[in-house]
Amino acid sequence: METPLKQSPLYHVSLELGASFGDYHGWNLVSHFATPEAEAEALRTSVGLCDASWLGKLELQGRQEELDSLAIREGRTWKLARGHYLVLCDPARNEELARSIKRQTARSEGDSLDGANSSIRPGPVEGPTVRGPMGSPMPDDSADSGCQATLMNEGCLHVVDVTSTYAGLLLAGPQSRKVLQRLTAPDVSDTALPNGNCLSAKVAGLHTRVVRDDLDETLAYWLLLGTEYAVYAWEAIMHAGRQFGIVPVGQEAARQMRRSGE
Numbered sequence: 001m002e003t004p005l006k007q008s009p010l011y012h013v014s015l016e017l018g019a020s021f022g023d024y025h026g027w028n029l030v031s032h033f034a035t036p037e038a039e040a041e042a043l044r045t046s047v048g049l050c051d052a053s054w055l056g057k058l059e060l061q062g063r064q065e066e067l068d069s070l071a072i073r074e075g076r077t078w079k080l081a082r083g084h085y086l087v088l089c090d091p092a093r094n095e096e097l098a099r100s101i102k103r104q105t106a107r108s109e110g111d112s113l114d115g116a117n118s119s120i121r122p123g124p125v126e127g128p129t130v131r132g133p134m135g136s137p138m139p140d141d142s143a144d145s146g147c148q149a150t151l152m153n154e155g156c157l158h159v160v161d162v163t164s165t166y167a168g169l170l171l172a173g174p175q176s177r178k179v180l181q182r183l184t185a186p187d188v189s190d191t192a193l194p195n196g197n198c199l200s201a202k203v204a205g206l207h208t209r210v211v212r213d214d215l216d217e218t219l220a221y222w223l224l225l226g227t228e229y230a231v232y233a234w235e236a237i238m239h240a241g242r243q244f245g246i247v248p249v250g251q252e253a254a255r256q257m258r259r260s261g262e
Contacts (some may be wrong), residue, residue: 005028006028009167009231011031013235014033018033019032024054026054026091027054027091029051029076029249032250033247033249033250036250039250039252042253045173046175046245046247047222047247049171049234049238049247049249051167051168051234052169052170053126053167054084055091055092055163055222056089056091056094056161056163057089057168057224058161059080061084061160062157062215062257064082072097080198088209094163107108128262139178156231159262165226166209166224166225166226167225168223169234171220171237172218172219177221180210182200183204183236186201193210195204196213207225209224211224234244
């Protein structure tokens with residue numbers, strides 16, 4: 001039997017806006033609202049909002065040394081806090097990537113045991129492209145210190161697939177920073193949040209991971225928040241962006257922008 005397409009939490013909102021849908025990475029997502037060309041132009045000159053819930057999302061928690069030694073080549077990696085990483089990837093790669101990470105950890109722990117009595121320790125393998133620390137620590141970085149201490153001392157690594165836990169929104173375009181600034185208190189300027197960095201903040205009152213990852217020359221923020229709040233977040237962002245000419249954008253325009261930067 002054919003595997004049914006996954007449904008975005010924004011499906012009904014998009015349907016009411018007259019969207020055309022297509023199969024993207026096994027998800028039933030918006031192909032376009034207007035035309036892909038018009039939407040891509042809006043991303044280049046103004047601001048657009050796109051459903052990015054299809055992104056594969058893994059959270060890694062463990063000893064910082066173990067995380068630093070990982071070679072993650074199938075996804076984009078950001079350091080959220082000490083001992084806490086976020087990986088964004090093609091959802092089809094989630095299971096394979098998680099297995100690869102666990103295999104590397106098992107090898108690393110075996111090497112450490114073998115060399116426990118030696119003064120020479122093996123050097124780290126090629127590490128992930130860490131996209132910079134957050135502007136502020138995660139709430140759970142200190143709230144559960146007892147659990148975190150146990151995790152660090154035991155030398156284990158937790159890999160959790162949070163794809164279905166977090167909805168994703170892509171807010172992009174020259175005016176996207178102005179829209180975001182209307183919804184969050186932290187400074188998101190180029191100095192405070194340069195390309196390739198992330199932070200944890202309240203956006204429209206919702207706990208959100210804000211990842212700055214530009215589309216070629218186009219300013220872009222990837223907003224990850226609880227799936228149950230996706231509709232509220234979409235409507236809040238669209239309302240905040242109205243004075244800047246924000247438009248809803250489908251996957252085709254977003255892919256055009258990503259390809260232009262490759």
